[in-house]
Amino acid sequence: MSLPRPWAGCALAEHGGADAGPPVAFDFSTNACPLEPPQPVRRALQQADRRRYPDPGYTALRAQLGAWLGVASERVLPTAGGSEAIRRLTLAARLRGVARVWVPQPGYGDYRAAAEALGLEVRAYGDGGALLRALAACGGEPSLVWLCEPCNPTGESLPAAFWQALAALPGRGTLLALDRAYEPLRLEGRDPVPPALADRAWQLWSPNKALGLTGVRAGWAVAPARDDALPAPRLEALAPSWVLSAEGVALLQAWTLPATQHGVHATCSRLRAWKRQQRAALRALGWEQRPSVTPFWLARPCEGGLARRLVALRAQGVKLRDATSFGLPGWVRLSVQPPPAQQALLDAWQAADAAITSVENSSASFLPS
Numbered sequence: 001m002s003l004p005r006p007w008a009g010c011a012l013a014e015h016g017g018a019d020a021g022p023p024v025a026f027d028f029s030t031n032a033c034p035l036e037p038p039q040p041v042r043r044a045l046q047q048a049d050r051r052r053y054p055d056p057g058y059t060a061l062r063a064q065l066g067a068w069l070g071v072a073s074e075r076v077l078p079t080a081g082g083s084e085a086i087r088r089l090t091l092a093a094r095l096r097g098v099a100r101v102w103v104p105q106p107g108y109g110d111y112r113a114a115a116e117a118l119g120l121e122v123r124a125y126g127d128g129g130a131l132l133r134a135l136a137a138c139g140g141e142p143s144l145v146w147l148c149e150p151c152n153p154t155g156e157s158l159p160a161a162f163w164q165a166l167a168a169l170p171g172r173g174t175l176l177a178l179d180r181a182y183e184p185l186r187l188e189g190r191d192p193v194p195p196a197l198a199d200r201a202w203q204l205w206s207p208n209k210a211l212g213l214t215g216v217r218a219g220w221a222v223a224p225a226r227d228d229a230l231p232a233p234r235l236e237a238l239a240p241s242w243v244l245s246a247e248g249v250a251l252l253q254a255w256t257l258p259a260t261q262h263g264v265h266a267t268c269s270r271l272r273a274w275k276r277q278q279r280a281a282l283r284a285l286g287w288e289q290r291p292s293v294t295p296f297w298l299a300r301p302c303e304g305g306l307a308r309r310l311v312a313l314r315a316q317g318v319k320l321r322d323a324t325s326f327g328l329p330g331w332v333r334l335s336v337q338p339p340p341a342q343q344a345l346l347d348a349w350q351a352a353d354a355a356i357t358s359v360e361n362s363s364a365s366f367l368p369s
C-alpha cells in the first residue's frame with residue numbers, strides 16, 4: 001500500500017540524549033546543560049500543582065512573560081517546547097499558503113521533518129550569504145525561513161553583517177522563524193540579532209536546555225510585532241487545549257525570576273571554564289574541532305572507523321552525537337561535561353582506539369603479503 005504523499009519517506013528526526021538503550025552515564029550527545037537548575041526552578045517544579053489543569057488561556061503566565069520580555073502578552077504563546085512550536089508554526093505557515101521552507105544545513109532536523117511531513121518543498125542553505133542571495137532572487141514567493149541563532153549543531157553564530165543585510169531585505173511573502181533555543185547558553189560574544197529584525201520574526205524560546213531540564217516540555221513563541229502575515233491567534237488556534245503542563249507553567253514562571261537568571265549566568269561561567277579544559281584535552285588527542293559560541297560544537301575525532309568507536313564508547317557508558325544525520329559523516333557533536341565525565345571520555349576513547357587498532361592490525365597480519 002502506498003502512503004499519501006506528505007508522509008512518504010518521513011522518519012523520526014534523530015536526536016542526541018537518551019535513547020532506547022540503558023541510561024548513559026556520561027552523555028556528551030545532549031545539548032542540555034549538565035548542571036543542576038537554579039534553586040527557584042527546582043522549588044517551582046516541586047510545588048507545581050498537578051491536581052488540576054492549568055488555566056487554558058495561560059493568562060498569568062503570558063502576562064508575566066510579556067512583562068519580562070517587554071512585549072504585549074497577546075504576542076506570547078505558550079508551547080510544549082521548541083519542537084512542538086516548530087511543528088505548529090510550519091502547519092500555520094502551510095495554511096497561509098507557504099509552499100517552500102528554507103532550513104539551515106547543517107541544522108536542527110525538526111525544521112525539515114516538520115516541512116516534509118506536510119508535503120512542503122525544503123531548500124537548504126549552507127551559510128548566511130547563500131540564504132540572502134536566494135531570498136533576494138525568489139521574488140516574494142511565500143516561504144518560511146528558519147534561522148537558528150546560535151545554531152545547532154554547529155554552535156556558531158551568524159555574523160552581525162548577515163543580520164543587518166537580512167533586516168534590509170524587503171520581507172514580502174517571507175515568514176521569518178528565529179529559533180533561540182541556545183541563546184541563554186551563549187558563552188561567547190553577544191546576541192547579533194538586531195531588535196528590529198527580531199520584532200519582524202516569529203521567535204521560539206525554550207529554556208529547558210539552559211536549565212538542564214529537557215524532560216520538561218515547555219517554551220513560548222513570540223509573534224511578530226506586526227502580525228499581518230500570520231496573526232498570533234492563528235497559531236494559538238492550532239494548539240491542543242492545555243498545550244503546556246503544570247510543570248511547564250512552573251518552569252517558565254520561575255525562568256523569569258532574577259535569582260534564576262543569576263543562576264544561569266553563573267552556570268555559563270562554569271561551562272566556559274570546562275569548555276576550555278575539554279577542548280584542550282581533545283586537541284591533545286588529535287581531534288579536529290570547530291569553533292563555537294555555545295557549550296557544544298562539532299569535532300572530527302579520527303580519519304576513519306568512527307562508527308565502531310562510537311559503539312564501543314556507548315558500551316562503556318559514554319555517548320557522543322554522530323553528526324551523520326546532519327550531513328556530516330565522520331563528525332560528532334559533543335557538549336561540555338564536568339571534569340570527571342571528560343576523564344571518562346578520554347579513557348573510553350583511548351580504550352576503544354586501542355581495541356579497534358589491535359583488531360585491525362591482527363586482521364591485517366592474516367592478509368597475504
Ligand SMILES: Cc1ncc(COP(=O)(O)O)c(C=O)c1O
Binds near residue numbers: 081152181
Ligand atoms: C535548535 C533546537 N530547537 C528546538 C529544540 C527542541 O527543544 P524542546 O526541548 O524545547 O522541544 C532543540 C532540541 O534539541 C534544538 O536543538
